Amino acid sequence: MRAIERENTSGWRLEQHCCRNCFGRIASIKHPDGGRTYQCTNCGLEGHGHKPDVVCSCGTKLRKYKGDGRTGVVMVDAGIRCHPNKRVSPEFPSLIVASYGGAQAEGV
Numbered sequence: 001m002r003a004i005e006r007e008n009t010s011g012w013r014l015e016q017h018c019c020r021n022c023f024g025r026i027a028s029i030k031h032p033d034g035g036r037t038y039q040c041t042n043c044g045l046e047g048h049g050h051k052p053d054v055v056c057s058c059g060t061k062l063r064k065y066k067g068d069g070r071t072g073v074v075m076v077d078a079g080i081r082c083h084p085n086k087r088v089s090p091e092f093p094s095l096i097v098a099s100y101g102g103a104q105a106e107g108v
């Protein structure tokens with residue numbers, strides 16, 4: 001009898017997103033309460049939600065102070081998006097990178 005080992009079916013899957021903290025690759029696993037738990041495979045930053053932006057660079061927010069004199073800070077999307085690295089190099093080997101608008105500058 002041939003036992004089919006499925007040791008690697010722990011449920012984790014790699015996301016096309018990178019950590020907002022260290023730019024490590026994000027992995028996620030289904031959460032019993034719905035949604036997914038997202039975790040950085042490098043620094044361990046963890047979040048729970050329906051999109052990787054609870055931990056990835058897409059969720060990077062900037063503080064924007066209200067200009068009417070009253071106290072209050074709104075967090076606005078910084079416009080940073082994760083995307084596959086178009087130019088993998090020894091200096092910059094990450095498969096997934098993050099940049100403003102998701103548009104990596106083409107060759108310099």
Ligand SMILES: [Zn+2]
Pocket residue numbers: 019020021022023024040041042043044045
């Ligand atoms: Zn990280």
Ligand SMILES: [Zn+2]
Pocket residue numbers: 016017018052053056057058059081082
């Ligand atoms: Zn992302």
